Amino acid sequence: MSTLAHSRTGSPASAGEPSLALEGIGKAFGQVKALTRVDLTAYPGEIHFVVGDNGAGKSTTLKILSGMFRPDVGSVRIGGIEVHMRDAAEARQFGIAVVHQDLALVECLDIATNMALGDIPRRGRIMLDRARMERDAAKVLSGLKIRVGSVRTQIGLLSGGERQIVAIARAVRTNLPIILLDEPTAALGVRETAHVGEILDELRAQGKTIICISHDLEFVFRHADRITVMRLGNSVATLMRGSTNRDAVVGMITGTIGAAAESAQE
């Protein structure tokens, strides 16, 4: 590991063991080679951004981490142990929560129900425990300083930003140690983006491992601990935020700057 990784102060986990590591991941869809070689090591108490041009393989990488796709080659380690996740449910068992780009919220259901999907509280064997579901949702939202009016509001009535926040809150509600987000600010205004940033900072303070895809480099540089640049199906470099800058990252995204000299990875 690089000495830079140990030099930060204020992050509880920079000196710790990786919570998650991808090594030599490759993935093809028929003739399309989506990933050639992806290495990524993430730590608890850090926000790790993944950046790169469209088609670079960012979403595919996240989907491998969330159990949606299986890699053709390479290894996934969680807490140092190699795992083979077969689906999203298994990823959850390994401590991984995901906020996908399409959010996967159900328009006609309310906030509380959406937040509980997949894990609906019940009374007895079949009765839905509506009161508990609403209490849970309200508690998670207030913990994230999110005001949505009523948790009985239908998702279909919310703005893009509010939906994004509900989707993040749903992942946070699971209280899993690793949270993956695919472009959480893509459709958001300035204030909503800042709010998502505050939530990520809060999750970092709680010691979570956050892996976030973003094309918004201003957002990235405001919140990142580490940045992995992807290009044409490869992870080009992982950089500590404090030891790089926007021009260098843009250069790596576009391929005008080589990576070796800047990489903070082993």
Ligand SMILES: Nc1ncnc2c1ncn2[C@@H]1O[C@H](COP(=O)(O)OP(=O)(O)O)[C@@H](O)[C@H]1O
């Ligand atoms: N399910 C799929 N089937 C076929 N090709 C795919 C699939 N998912 C992604 N790809 C291809 O893999 C490459 C990487 O895509 P993706 O991971 O979505 O990139 P990014 O998120 O960085 O924009 C692209 O060429 C894309 O067209």
Ligand SMILES: [Mg+2]
């Ligand atoms: Mg994508």
